[in-house]
Amino acid sequence: MNELSVGVEVEVPFYDVDAMNFAWHGNYFKYFELARCALLRLIDYDYPRMKASGYLWPIVETRVKYVRPATYGQKLRVEARLIEYENRIKIAYLIKDASTGEKMTQAYTVQVAVDAEKRELQFVSPEIVVKNVQNALKR
Amino acid sequence: MNELSVGVEVEVPFYDVDAMNFAWHGNYFKYFELARCALLRLIDYDYPRMKASGYLWPIVETRVKYVRPATYGQKLRVEARLIEYENRIKIAYLIKDASTGEKMTQAYTVQVAVDAEKRELQFVSPEIVVKNVQNALKR
């Protein structure tokens, strides 16, 4: 592999749909997170592991382009792709309609490591992340 | 006035805080929306009015920079400022700690008008929006 990526399926639930009959824009961050957690599991660094490693990874930046609105019951494919990992974790997301493949939404998130004890921002990713990504890429 | 802006106060509720003890990043879209609705009320074009005017205004783009994480019970001031309105509605947001004034989060959202019946994207804002903004600016 020369790139890490993963896809999950999400069906838009009733409780995510707003009074305009579309999935409310803020709910997409849940869909991104489902794909992000799947991606982090690929590098054996999901939230419990993060915590155990002594680092938090808050999201410090995000950008989203909503191309087509999603509706109740629509099946979406949410793809997450690891773009950067050496100094920070940048993940790109692409949401498509699961049956037609039409592009629905495009986004990215940026996370940085914070030492959980000292609350200090890390300007380089902790060794465990770099090692785990490189191992996953060899598979 | 030569610019429309408004501020609301939000206290971070327990249910918005995640397992890392910070307000979960996706929840900020709720805080932005509270300020956005207050801003839309200034131009008499809040959601019920939108719907009555025959247009939906889905959010098509957003960008957020999370500068400092927010914690349970923290009082935030969320400011919204109208940046564009003639062809689309672009709103800038600034979240500060309500007591210290420290900058917490910065963002913008872009919305476009969609004809509710024909589901057609409008490339120019409906007249009612332009008129209402200009009236509000005269106040």
Add this chain to the structure above:
Amino acid sequence: MNELSVGVEVEVPFYDVDAMNFAWHGNYFKYFELARCALLRLIDYDYPRMKASGYLWPIVETRVKYVRPATYGQKLRVEARLIEYENRIKIAYLIKDASTGEKMTQAYTVQVAVDAEKRELQFVSPEIVVKNVQNALKR
């Protein structure tokens, strides 16, 4: 069949977990709803069909017993069972750990039909519901 029931799987997502590291109690209404929608599909009366039939079905009562707290990544099986349908829709829910079968949560919800136009409460379920349930029971 002499009873309608259905089960769905839910994996507790990170965004549902609170600062105590447990799934926040209010989030279970999302899990119940996923199972409820699956049950309503069995009788061909999911939300879009409801709306088309001219009735809304607001939830008027609920009760929940939280037996064991759920944690991030835990796989849950959420079962929904139709208990009443002739005058109102009452559904019972049982959440178990998907791998151990341990009982996690128990609940019910009650919904009543409301005429969407007249906003009038119906004291008897609309014919379409009774017919659809009886058809589903024959399968």
Add this chain to the structure above:
Amino acid sequence: MNELSVGVEVEVPFYDVDAMNFAWHGNYFKYFELARCALLRLIDYDYPRMKASGYLWPIVETRVKYVRPATYGQKLRVEARLIEYENRIKIAYLIKDASTGEKMTQAYTVQVAVDAEKRELQFVSPEIVVKNVQNALKR
């Protein structure tokens, strides 16, 4: 005082309203929590204090009666009243329309103390809770 109670105001936000144009039933648990946290502050035992005292207080039971549906922008008054505290914390909630006083929703929640370290359920409330409630009642 021979009873502890408190009221908070909530305005139904757009993001809480579902495709039926009503506040989604699961969102009321957020309104209850805002009032519950205000009540817990009266006895100086809000979430951070709880955690510091070595106990978690998961909700183990709830019951809600939704009398009237709430809509976008509606102002609600949410009252919380402490019903039991010696062996468990039981709180009753009453939501009224803030301007008409009409009853909207009625509920209760039951919480029990759990030793945070040993994960053991406590059958009697920790001394700090009993003392704090009794002090607050004297005020």
